[in-house]
Amino acid sequence: AAVAPALTAVKAAHWIDTESGRERGPVVVLVQGERITAVNEGTAVPAGAKLVDLGDATLLPGLIDVHVHLTSDPTTGTGNYYQDALTLDVIDDAVIAPTLAKRTLDAGFTTVRNVGAPGYVDVSLRNAIDRGLIPGPRMLVATVPLGSTGGHADDTTGFSPDITFGGPTGVADGVDAVRARVREDVKRGADVIKFMASAGVLSNEASVGAPQYTQAEMDAIVDEAHRWGKKVAAHAHGAEAIKMAIRAGVDSVEHCSFIDAEGLKLAKQRGTYLDFDIYNDDYILAEYAKLGTPPAQIAKEKLVGRVQRENFRKAVQAGEKMAFATDAGVYPHGWNGKQFAKMVQWGMTPMQAIQSATWNAADLLGWRDRVGAIKPGLYADLVAVKGDPLKDVSALEHVDFVMKGGSVDKTDATAR
Ligand code: ARG
Incomplete structure (x- = not known):
């Protein structure tokens, strides 16, 4: 028996x-x-x-972080931005990822959504964890994030055209190309699709918030992903890009820095999750200059850091759906929990902050039957x-x- x-x-x-x-x-x-x-x-x-x-x-x-990148963090690099870019490759990322996954689990985060990784390392990491081969959190993975040429997902921006970067790229322009790129991510094992709706901080384009896809491209990404049964997370700092992403039907907007009143209203109407990584600013401003980060990126951080926190407060007051999202990887894995105090400082009750990292995050992931x-x-x-x-x-x-x-x-x- x-x-x-x-x-x-x-x-x-x-x-x-x-x-x-x-x-x-x-x-x-x-x-x-x-x-x-x-x-x-x-x-x-x-x-x-x-x-x-x-x-x-x-x-x-167990706690849930819906925005991490388990393939690197400031403790795993060489200590210098350009040195990292020129000497580390996807195998370095793959070797270190299990250590970062273990730090995350030890910090109490038993589920994470990994919203961007090079070379499908996140798929292999998720699978090894799921098979019980290595310890780590449950993972939903986005594989390679989509973005336009020269945009936040185009890692070659700012480097000499003489330098060749290897590995799969999420750079795709035009509705046909973005549909094909979504299909490729799904084929490789993505649970969720991530795309860059706007410019970013830690990348070399000049803007920090300008839309980087047309409405038609965003619509196509979301339509294609949803047809394959995958949710969509859009990186967006700028007010216009946030609204375009919400209108396209994304399931969550990441960062949300410059969200305006109309964006808050749209998100509320559509039930879109707003994921604010409001601890990041402290770490970037304290540490990134020492890491040789290009000054233009740090200048961009200064444009978003405070206003993002003010808009987090507005989103809480407006009763938006919000999930706990740290962007750990920008800062050390295992420090995820430091964001709770920030969220309470900027307007959530402790219970709201805890729910954002548990029951509400599970809703965004579509995993309320699991976690x-x-x-x-x-x-x-x-x-x-x-x-x-x-x-x-x-x-x-x-x-x-x-x-x-x-x-x-x-x-x-x-x-x-
Ligand atoms: N990955 C994001 C970007 O580069 C990090 C933004 C961090 N800054 C912040 N205030 N949340 O755009």
């Missing part, structure tokens, strides 16, 4: 019900195999269950912190316990 998988009981004094937005407790969460089978109020532990007693800790569902809450049937992705994150959300910067799919990744009260 088949033996039922062992029963584990995870017990904690407090837990956050991210679906209803309430703090409750005490709780005993029953886990069998990869899934949660029961969430019992109280302290009763069934006979025969293996007990994981987290004492006075607060238990939350985002402590609920029977979902994956047993659980994290615990000391103290009450609803009083001080920075408690989420120090996650002491991480379980993913019923397996304990980390249980170390002293780590980090």
Whole structure:
């Protein structure tokens, strides 16, 4: 006869019900195999269950970051922008990616959306994690982001035309070419499609917000991706590009820096997620000049940093759908949780910030049947912190316990 998988009981004094937005407790969460089978109020532990007693800790569902790039970060480069560009290749990215995935998981992020990686490294990383070969978060991956010639996805901009860059490129111009490029990403294993609707900060085009695709191109990307059953994330800083992307029907806008009143209204009407990476500015302004980043890029950061935070506040006040998105990779992986305090500083309640990284992020990913809450049937992705994150959300910067799919990744009260 088949033996039922062992029963584990995870017990904690407090837990956050991210679906209803309430703090409750005490709780005993029953886990069998990869899934949660029961969430019992109280302290009763069934006979025969293996007990994981987290004492006075607060238990939350595993955290979700919908905007990361697990193939690099400032700790993995040579320390110099041009040196990195000229000496690191896709194999360097592939070698380091598992380490960055592990740092992310250890920080309590059990699910991430990787919105851009070179050479399909993200596909291989996702697959190795899913097969249980290496530890890491659940991943949805975008593979190679689409962008116009000379735009934010065109890594050759600003370099001599004599230099040859290898590997697949997401550069595609015109409605036929962008449709073909979406199909190529899907063919290679993309779960989601990412495109650059506007100019960016950390790239060498002059603008930081100008639209980089026509409305027809954006419409074609979204139509094609949705026809293949893939959601679409659009990078956009500029007000016009944000509105064009929303009108095209994207599922989320990333960055959103200069979103205006009309953009907020459109997003609300369409139910578009707005993903603001509002921790980034601190790190870029503190560290990037030392890394030899071209001064023009740092000047662009100064144009977006503060206004992005002000517009984050407006988006919160307008009641927009918002998901937790850090752009980790621009800053060190594992630091993802530092953005929670920023989000509270700029207008969210701690519960709203937590929901943005759990139940609401799961909605954007289309994964509410898997992650985002402590609920029977979902994956047993659980994290615990000391103290009450609803009083001080920075408690989420120090996650002491991480379980993913019923397996304990980390249980170390002293780590980090
Ligand atoms: N990847 C983004 C870009 O280069 C990072 C923007 C970071 N700045 C910010 N204030 N969020 O455009």
